[in-house]
Amino acid sequence: MRKTEFAIVGAGPAGLSAAIEAARAGVKVVLADENQRPGGQLFKQIHKFFGSEAHHAGVRGIDIGTMLLQQVSQQKNVEIMLDSVVWGIFRANTSHTLGVIHNSKNIHLKARKVLLATGATENVLAFPGWTLAGVMGAGAIQTLVNVHRVLPGKRVLMVGSGNVGLIVSYQLLQAGAEVVAIVEALPKIGGYAVHAGKVARTGVPILTSTTVKEVHGKDKVEKAVLVQIDKNWQPLTGTERELEVDVVCLACGLSPLAELAWITGCKFTDVPELGGHVPIHNENMETTVPGIYVAGDLAGIEEASTAIEEGRLVGIAVAEALGYLAAGEAKDKKTEISSRAEQLREGPFGIARKQAKEQLICRSLSE
Amino acid sequence: MTLLKDGFFDPEELENLPGVPSKKRLIQGPVVVIECAQEIPCNPCEEACHKKAIQIGDSIIDLPILDADKCSGCGLCIASCPGQAIFVVDTTYSDKEAAIQLPYEFLPYPEEEQLVNGLNRAGEKVCSAKVLKVLNHKKFDRTAVITIVVPIQYAMEVRNIALR
Ligand SMILES: Cc1cc2nc3c(=O)[nH]c(=O)nc-3n(C[C@H](O)[C@H](O)[C@H](O)COP(=O)(O)OP(=O)(O)OC[C@H]3O[C@@H](n4cnc5c(N)ncnc54)[C@H](O)[C@@H]3O)c2cc1C
Numbered sequence: 001m002r003k004t005e006f007a008i009v010g011a012g013p014a015g016l017s018a019a020i021e022a023a024r025a026g027v028k029v030v031l032a033d034e035n036q037r038p039g040g041q042l043f044k045q046i047h048k049f050f051g052s053e054a055h056h057a058g059v060r061g062i063d064i065g066t067m068l069l070q071q072v073s074q075q076k077n078v079e080i081m082l083d084s085v086v087w088g089i090f091r092a093n094t095s096h097t098l099g100v101i102h103n104s105k106n107i108h109l110k111a112r113k114v115l116l117a118t119g120a121t122e123n124v125l126a127f128p129g130w131t132l133a134g135v136m137g138a139g140a141i142q143t144l145v146n147v148h149r150v151l152p153g154k155r156v157l158m159v160g161s162g163n164v165g166l167i168v169s170y171q172l173l174q175a176g177a178e179v180v181a182i183v184e185a186l187p188k189i190g191g192y193a194v195h196a197g198k199v200a201r202t203g204v205p206i207l208t209s210t211t212v213k214e215v216h217g218k219d220k221v222e223k224a225v226l227v228q229i230d231k232n233w234q235p236l237t238g239t240e241r242e243l244e245v246d247v248v249c250l251a252c253g254l255s256p257l258a259e260l261a262w263i264t265g266c267k268f269t270d271v272p273e274l275g276g277h278v279p280i281h282n283e284n285m286e287t288t289v290p291g292i293y294v295a296g297d298l299a300g301i302e303e304a305s306t307a308i309e310e311g312r313l314v315g316i317a318v319a320e321a322l323g324y325l326a327a328g329e330a331k332d333k334k335t336e337i338s339s340r341a342e343q344l345r346e347g348p349f350g351i352a353r354k355q356a357k358e359q360l361i362c363r364s365l366s367e
Numbered sequence: 368m369t370l371l372k373d374g375f376f377d378p379e380e381l382e383n384l385p386g387v388p389s390k391k392r393l394i395q396g397p398v399v400v401i402e403c404a405q406e407i408p409c410n411p412c413e414e415a416c417h418k419k420a421i422q423i424g425d426s427i428i429d430l431p432i433l434d435a436d437k438c439s440g441c442g443l444c445i446a447s448c449p450g451q452a453i454f455v456v457d458t459t460y461s462d463k464e465a466a467i468q469l470p471y472e473f474l475p476y477p478e479e480e481q482l483v484n485g486l487n488r489a490g491e492k493v494c495s496a497k498v499l500k501v502l503n504h505k506k507f508d509r510t511a512v513i514t515i516v517v518p519i520q521y522a523m524e525v526r527n528i529a530l531r
């Protein structure tokens with residue numbers, strides 16, 4: 001059995017930021033991730049991020065990832081365990097033990113505090129033909145194109161006009177594919193108008209109130225049938241239209257990857273604005289199980305910029321709880337971090353998340 | 368609103384934005400056109416302009432407000448915008464032509480003097496355009512700023528190019 005003070009599951013922006021802050025205060029940290037390389041989603045994000053200078057606005061996601069990795073490598077207190085799938089979590093008195101498959105061997109890791117920063121999983125859409133080769137998630141396409149530099153096909157239908165659908169469309173165009181259309185079931189585009197604008201001006205049509213009815217092909221996708229829908233999501237007969245495509249990319253939203261959190265027995269609540277069932281957590285991001293914290297997409301689907309701030313918050317809270325930071329100092333840091341996170345939850349795209357987060361924290365007080 | 372339905376502006380939506388200069392200012396010489404219409408948390412354009420022509424303020428979701436008299440049309444702010452929503456338009460380039468600076472992230476880049484297609488906000492070809500300059504400073508971080516020349520009537524229409 002290995003021991004540490006603070007174990008983190010997931011080395012995405014949330015997990016890395018928590019490790020950096022906690023280690024800076026003196027906490028001994030072990031950071032486990034199932035991949036061969038730390039960074040989570042950041043190394044797929046080749047576009048420039050929004051926010052202000054404090055949030056690294058205008059910097060590409062990959063470069064924010066590199067910066068976090070540099071900061072974490074400067075901390076002697078942090079050990080990063082790669083190729084390490086955390087499969088279980090057990091509670092014993094005041095500590096928790098993680099079951100980890102590390103380099104194909106099962107090991108146990110005991111920690112006083114645990115952060116679950118496992119990120120999200122993609123939502124899929126089922127329609128006739130959805131199991132054909134060539135129907136894939138936007139995350140898979142981003143990994144293929146931006147990490148491995150492999151184009152999954154030549155003519156792509158994008159399903160979903162949220163920021164993910166728009167950004168992945170743009171990146172497919174950059175990689176040389178043709179995006180034949182973007183379809184959106186709602187009557188208006190889901191993502192930022194500036195993202196839509198840069199795709200639209202390359203000539204990609206964005207078809208609102210439209211969805212994919214079915215996909216045909218012998219062994220793989222050969223064509224897709226689109227249909228318009230009314231405001232009750234009922235197909236309008238006679239509006240079907242066929243498109244020749246070899247890839248159908250699903251960008252239909254993300255849900256928190258919550259299995260490990262469920263295992264801990266922490267309480268959940270269903271918050272559609274945050275992507276579904278999320279662990280109830282307090283302002284320190286601690287769940288209803290003492291010593292188990294959550295941050296990033298698992299604590300509500302948001303962005304890398306907010307995941308970074310939530311991770312930092314956990315790092316400070318854990319350092320404080322383990323006695324490495326005095327209450328006053330921790331409070332000042334937490335206030336600063338929270339106000340940076342709040343800036344990202346303003347405006348028409350952020351306000352629902354802001355309110356949902358506030359309600360989560362209120363709920364935690366009554367649990 | 369076509370912006371939310373199709374992903375591009377109709378001319379009226381555009382005119383009322385606080386980042387878009389008046390018709391009067393547009394005919395006076397190079398000036399920035401900021402096509403940013405939604406309250407999203409973002410402000411790098413404000414920091415990119417040393418002349419303080421773009422103002423957002425403490426609440427970073429506010430729209431960028433242009434003080435067009437302070438703007439020299441230098442184009443430094445273009446690559447800073449993660450939304451690629453900033454252009455510089457010079458309607459005084461010649462009697463019949465306008466110069467447009469736009470952000471561009473597709474390889475290969477066009478060559479200077481090359482003839483390309485000028486595309487509107489919907490990606491339709493509206494005219495032929497000549498490439499004047501391709502700038503790719505380190506500071507622009509892999510967003511090239513391309514200057515093209517188009518017939519003057521397309522100054523507020525052409526927002527992208529396609530290589531032939
Ligand atoms: C196409 C796209 C574009 C985006 N663009 C932006 C943008 O412009 N700006 C922005 O701020 N955000 C953007 N985001 C969102 C951003 O990527 C995520 O919000 C952010 O990565 C969430 O961080 P995280 O640390 O919670 O999770 P992740 O980055 O997903 O990291 C979680 C890590 O945990 C690992 N893991 C999970 N379970 C286990 C386990 N059991 N054992 C071991 N390891 C495990 C995963 O493999 C992963 O490495 C975008 C997302 C997508 C998909």
Ligand code: SF4
Nearest residue numbers: 416438439441442444
């Ligand atoms: S073009 Fe130059 S002067 Fe005008 S707003 Fe941009 S940076 Fe400022």
Ligand code: SF4
Nearest residue numbers: 403409411412448450
């Ligand atoms: S940088 Fe671009 S997207 Fe951001 S506020 Fe300025 S104009 Fe809008």
